[in-house]
Amino acid sequence: MRIPVIIDCDPGHDDAIALLLAFASPKLDVQAVTVVAGNQTLEKTLKNTKDLLSYAGVRTRVAAGAEKPLLRELTIAPEVHGESGLEGPTLPPADFKEVEETAVELMREVLLRSEEKVVLIPTGPLTNVALLLLTYPELKDRIDYISLMGGACFGGNWTPAAEFNILVDPEAAKIVFESGIPIVMHGLDVTHRAQIYGDEIERIRSLEGQVPVMVAELLDFFSKYHVDFGFKGSPLHDPCAVAYVIDPTLFKVKPLHVDIETRGEFTTGATVVDYYNVTGRPANAKVAFDVDRERFIDMLVEALNSYERGD
Ligand code: BDR
Ligand code: CA
Numbered sequence: 001m002r003i004p005v006i007i008d009c010d011p012g013h014d015d016a017i018a019l020l021l022a023f024a025s026p027k028l029d030v031q032a033v034t035v036v037a038g039n040q041t042l043e044k045t046l047k048n049t050k051d052l053l054s055y056a057g058v059r060t061r062v063a064a065g066a067e068k069p070l071l072r073e074l075t076i077a078p079e080v081h082g083e084s085g086l087e088g089p090t091l092p093p094a095d096f097k098e099v100e101e102t103a104v105e106l107m108r109e110v111l112l113r114s115e116e117k118v119v120l121i122p123t124g125p126l127t128n129v130a131l132l133l134l135t136y137p138e139l140k141d142r143i144d145y146i147s148l149m150g151g152a153c154f155g156g157n158w159t160p161a162a163e164f165n166i167l168v169d170p171e172a173a174k175i176v177f178e179s180g181i182p183i184v185m186h187g188l189d190v191t192h193r194a195q196i197y198g199d200e201i202e203r204i205r206s207l208e209g210q211v212p213v214m215v216a217e218l219l220d221f222f223s224k225y226h227v228d229f230g231f232k233g234s235p236l237h238d239p240c241a242v243a244y245v246i247d248p249t250l251f252k253v254k255p256l257h258v259d260i261e262t263r264g265e266f267t268t269g270a271t272v273v274d275y276y277n278v279t280g281r282p283a284n285a286k287v288a289f290d291v292d293r294e295r296f297i298d299m300l301v302e303a304l305n306s307y308e309r310g311d
Contacts, residue, residue, distance in 0.1 A: 065103030
């Protein structure tokens with residue numbers, strides 16, 4: 001029995017790789033892809049999602065979600081992902097269109113139709129997921145758990161305290177973390193350990209077919225920013241959230257209480273993780289701290305190798 005999942009994303013280089021990992025997995029049944037503004041505007045993240053999936057020969061339903069965070073103006077990340085949001089390879093325009101329903105309506109439909117509980121995999125700001133929970137709170141029970149990329153226990157990447165996805169829409173993150181739905185948080189603590197190195201990018205490039213070459217080109221662009229950031233490789237943030245659902249034994253997680261800071265002078269968007277349980281409050285998330293990096297990379301390479309060669 002494959003695990004039904006919905007991926008909510010903002011491609012984004014690592015979102016794109018997360019999508020390819022998910023669609024290649026025989027363990028997952030990706031029922032829908034919903035798109036949110038984040039790394040770039042919604043118009044661009046939607047285009048990137050469709051162009052990528054079309055190029056990879058994937059057929060699925062894609063829906064457009066929120067154009068901006070619940071209460072704030074949108075922050076984007078062209079420094080990391082370029083002007084298009086998916087700078088590097090040149091992808092031809094998609095040969096399909098998004099569905100007419102909104103992201104929230106498509107998620108609702110999948111949740112209502114699925115016989116099994118569905119796993120949500122958000123890899124961007126949590127706006128769409130929060131809107132789903134606000135609009136249809138009765139659907140919570142149909143969500144098995146949420147495996148998300150966002151936050152950090154120790155140190156941010158967009159401010160000293162905050163990670164990008166949570167910073168963009170902290171009010172949405174607060175709604176999600178307070179929802180009572182089981183959460184697995186893949187924050188920077190683990191994703192910075194999930195780096196891909198130059199020789200591994202070459203391993204991907206040397207696989208046959210257009211998808212691996214395209215991924216290598218994505219990683220060439222993505223690496224430039226991270227080398228400047230002082231990393232040896234590039235952190236594969238978003239693929240962690242997918243990889244966990246495929247094989248949770250790759251990760252070391254700790255059940256902890258996590259609050260979201262929405263009003264800090266210096267700390268807005270921080271995930272305040274009660275690492276030492278000083279509040280005594282019950283855990284609302286499993287926070288990932290480590291990954292078996294080599295096995296994770298092997299999983300990715302195998303997934304990319306499974307795509308049709310194309311012309
Ligand atoms: C997160 O922010 C985005 O730039 C990436 O796609 C990832 O989801 C990392 O902080
Ligand atoms: Ca992302």
